[in-house]
Amino acid sequence: MMADVQRLETGNGPRAAILNAAMRLFGKQGYTGTSIRDLATEVGVLPGSLYAHIQSKEALLVEIVADGIHRFITAVEPHAHGAGSPVDRLRAMIVAHVEVVAENPERSLVVFHQWRFLGESSLPAAIERRQVYEGCFIKVMEEGVGQGLFKPEINQRIAVFTILGALNWTPEWLSPDGRLTAQEVGSLMAETLLRGVLA
Amino acid sequence: MMADVQRLETGNGPRAAILNAAMRLFGKQGYTGTSIRDLATEVGVLPGSLYAHIQSKEALLVEIVADGIHRFITAVEPHAHGAGSPVDRLRAMIVAHVEVVAENPERSLVVFHQWRFLGESSLPAAIERRQVYEGCFIKVMEEGVGQGLFKPEINQRIAVFTILGALNWTPEWLSPDGRLTAQEVGSLMAETLLRGVLA
DNA sequence: ATGCTTTTAACAAACGTTTGTTTCTCGGCA
DNA sequence: TGCCGAGAAACAAACGTTTGTTAAAAGCAT
Numbered sequence: 001m002m003a004d005v006q007r008l009e010t011g012n013g014p015r016a017a018i019l020n021a022a023m024r025l026f027g028k029q030g031y032t033g034t035s036i037r038d039l040a041t042e043v044g045v046l047p048g049s050l051y052a053h054i055q056s057k058e059a060l061l062v063e064i065v066a067d068g069i070h071r072f073i074t075a076v077e078p079h080a081h082g083a084g085s086p087v088d089r090l091r092a093m094i095v096a097h098v099e100v101v102a103e104n105p106e107r108s109l110v111v112f113h114q115w116r117f118l119g120e121s122s123l124p125a126a127i128e129r130r131q132v133y134e135g136c137f138i139k140v141m142e143e144g145v146g147q148g149l150f151k152p153e154i155n156q157r158i159a160v161f162t163i164l165g166a167l168n169w170t171p172e173w174l175s176p177d178g179r180l181t182a183q184e185v186g187s188l189m190a191e192t193l194l195r196g197v198l199a
Numbered sequence: 200m201m202a203d204v205q206r207l208e209t210g211n212g213p214r215a216a217i218l219n220a221a222m223r224l225f226g227k228q229g230y231t232g233t234s235i236r237d238l239a240t241e242v243g244v245l246p247g248s249l250y251a252h253i254q255s256k257e258a259l260l261v262e263i264v265a266d267g268i269h270r271f272i273t274a275v276e277p278h279a280h281g282a283g284s285p286v287d288r289l290r291a292m293i294v295a296h297v298e299v300v301a302e303n304p305e306r307s308l309v310v311f312h313q314w315r316f317l318g319e320s321s322l323p324a325a326i327e328r329r330q331v332y333e334g335c336f337i338k339v340m341e342e343g344v345g346q347g348l349f350k351p352e353i354n355q356r357i358a359v360f361t362i363l364g365a366l367n368w369t370p371e372w373l374s375p376d377g378r379l380t381a382q383e384v385g386s387l388m389a390e391t392l393l394r395g396v397l398a
Numbered sequence: 399a400t401g402c403t404t405t406t407a408a409c410a411a412a413c414g415t416t417t418g419t420t421t422c423t424c425g426g427c428a
Numbered sequence: 429t430g431c432c433g434a435g436a437a438a439c440a441a442a443c444g445t446t447t448g449t450t451a452a453a454a455g456c457a458t
Contacts, residue, residue, distance in 0.1 A: 167364070172364075
């Protein structure tokens, strides 16, 4: 009954083309604002043809969101558990996050905005993964305060949400082919955000 | 031919009830994810009955977004053109923004996330108003740098987007009846964000 | 000729909206 | 007080379209 989980292959093939088109459209128009016919047009195929490669519209969203969160966690979590000081680790996490956004801003838009439309069966897992991600930042923040590196009087919850808010908004304005590289943008944001919490 | 522009009345009446319900649903499920039947159910009325009070689904969005942006501009713009130092003005703008969000987080979600779904006739005006709003922050930022109050080496564009990103994300987590008042949350965020740009 | 993929056509359901009619509320007049 | 008509609101039903999805037939490789 439980079908094999379909994995997102970065390789070629019609399946990857569909997923890329879905990322673009879900990011631009939202999940509920994108129809299967929109998607088929973008791919260059008739609507029914899509179902030879996908299970359902929602399965597309599940795969994009799950894979997207995975990329963020994979890129950021090692720094959270790293060896350096909390300050350096937080800086590295911010840069890594921006780099993942720059790699594909549309996917990031889907990950951060469209996850609400996951069905009841896949939503809990996605929320849990998001909390794992937020937990990385909270952990480093707590350690920073514990070591006297961050201002003790800051509200940790609000500081984390401030940082995550700034980060989550980046796909709205970041252009991967702008003058600055993702690494430079990330460093500038880290500079700005870190000074707000340093002791 | 041009009908009178319908104004958002804070007063009672079925029209206000519809607008409030639309704010809640558009904020939670998105504009395209909310059907007229959803809205009618929320109001407690049959779908067709709504059209005695509204012109169309899109007209609802137009009114909510236009009124919402207006509230933010009204609350923040005076501080941008105020007499104090750029530092104090930026702080006051951040606090004012958070206060408007706290006043109605759902409306803020619609303003910042759903404006994309405005039709071609109303979208340009909304974008222009948003740019006016962003311009307030850019202006103060420039003056702060000009007066040597803000670090000259910061990238002003990125600093503004970092601040606005943190602010635009607040409706996702801010609860108006939490332990902290909106004014306190705004002050804490301003503290965090301002130290990142101070010279 | 056997497997994929696409096309074609259609399905039931949900979409935004309009219509004609009923129900409710309330002020004025006898 | 009792009746009446006016206005506002909601109902019930349907409209044409679009939605996600499917089944059968056709195309095309190996």
